């Protein structure tokens with residue numbers, strides 16, 4: 280058994296752990312980065328990147344359905360070779376994984392250790408190869424994994440998750456997606472567009488993480504054009520011959536495969552946090568400060584999906600940087616966290632920026648809305664389904680948040696998040712330029728609708744222009 284002493288030990292070489300490491304090394308501290316499982320990050324291996332590659336293939340293939348109206352002949356004959364499509368997705372994934380590895384752990388030599396770590400005491404980690412690491416400071420960044428109910432694990436590889444999905448060489452003829460949050464909608468819609476017979480189920484009454492009833496209603500109308508969706512009933516799975524029967528209330532389908540997308544759970548197992556001396560919450564996650572990432576007043580910091588706070592990439596990166604910076608410093612510094620931004624890359628995108636509808640005080644909030652149907656550029660693109668809802672404080676006009684399902688929502692949501700971050704009012708925003716004809720004109724219409732409802736009005740004779 281070897282024992283290594285370092286200033287900082289980072290557990291987990293995902294996005295959070297790598298970002299933590301990027302702050303520890305340059306501070307002149309000795310460190311090790313310890314990773315169990317496949318290196319290369321969840322994002323590049325089984326997450327953001329392969330899922331976006333698949334979405335792109337599906338969107339491009341789906342685009343053929345628009346061609347008839349332009350007089351393009353033969354589009355009905357277009358066929359997709361699914362094994363080739365999956366190979367392309369895997370090639371993209373491999374490129375992204377290689378890029379991560381060659382920019383990070385490949386260059387760390389002995390400071391990168393491939394092993395699972397567990398706490399023996401607050402400063403000592405035992406690795407599954409028997410070695411030990413003793414560290415002054417520790418960053419825990421072990422990420423999360425898909426939830427699969429125990430009863431469903433008995434169905435073997437007929438119930439898959441995103442951990443194995445991108446490894447498939449071909450796609451099944453029929454598939455049920457259970458859970459229509461981000462993963463369920465992004466992949467469910469893509470698979471339906473790739474000619475898989477998809478049926479979607481969710482125990483809740485909403486989809487895609489939206490909370491605004493108008494957005495949920497519109498999202499459901501739009502998504503049901505891609506595949507059948509059943510909401511609001513618990514899902515049961517049983518065997519039927521060599522297939523699976525998936526039922527929820529009166530609705531049932533028999534399918535080749537189930538994609539289980541009912542959320543992810545923190546990788547706490549195996550860390551033996553009971554030996555860390557940290558106070559844990561009811562889920563077993565250490566209590567921590569979201570501005571410093573410090574666990575209590577200890578020498579241990581936590582970052583990324585593991586803490587269950589904001590399980591998305593740029594937040595994992597920020598948390599890693601904060602945790603690494605503080606682990607490498609003599610004193611602990613707090614950092615302001617970014618305003619929420621969530622993008623579901625289904626088509627059209629479902630996006631949330633700033634405050635969600637279910638967080639608003641409706642008595643003091645004004646809500647502006649535009650439907651995409653008459654928006655010129657969206658009509659030209661053949662993508663004029665959707666709704667944008669924008670929220671502001673009724674009295675001051677200060678922007679609070681937005682939920683939407685809209686073409687190019689990924690861009691609009693950034694604009695809104697940045698505007699809210701800057702503390703702008705709806706009056707400020709309607710004075711920004713809106714080129715013609717762009718999708719941002721839809722946002723302009725929603726903002727004008729919102730402006731009409733707030734009390735604070737712009738000074739000057741023309742509301743869209745600053746007086747000299």
Ligand SMILES: Cc1cc2nc3c(=O)[nH]c(=O)nc-3n(C[C@H](O)[C@H](O)[C@H](O)COP(=O)(O)OP(=O)(O)OC[C@H]3O[C@@H](n4cnc5c(N)ncnc54)[C@H](O)[C@@H]3O)c2cc1C
Nearest residue numbers: 291293294295315316321326327396422583584590591592
């Ligand atoms: C299908 C999918 C699509 C996604 N798409 C997006 C997207 O489009 N945009 C977005 O912002 N986010 C997206 N996400 C979320 C994003 O990928 C995660 O938020 C991010 O990757 C989390 O990074 P992390 O560092 O916390 O965890 P990870 O990258 O999972 O890293 C944790 C590492 O710790 C290792 N580990 C676990 N236990 C131990 C242990 N005991 N000892 C040592 N090592 C251990 C793990 O093996 C892993 O390598 C997606 C996720 C999925 C699953």
Ligand SMILES: NC(=O)c1ccc[n+]([C@@H]2O[C@H](COP(=O)([O-])OP(=O)(O)OC[C@H]3O[C@@H](n4cnc5c(N)ncnc54)[C@H](O)[C@@H]3O)[C@@H](O)[C@H]2O)c1
Nearest residue numbers: 458459460461462463481482483540541542543590622623
């Ligand atoms: N574009 C992105 O940013 C992106 C894309 C994919 C994944 N992710 C990340 O991955 C995480 C996990 O995604 P996800 O889609 O698995 O989780 P999610 O929390 O987004 O959605 C889970 C859905 O499953 C439903 N559900 C839960 N238990 C159920 C059950 N027993 N039966 C039926 N439905 C059930 C929930 O009502 C919910 O709608 C997300 O939190 C997100 O952080 C992000």
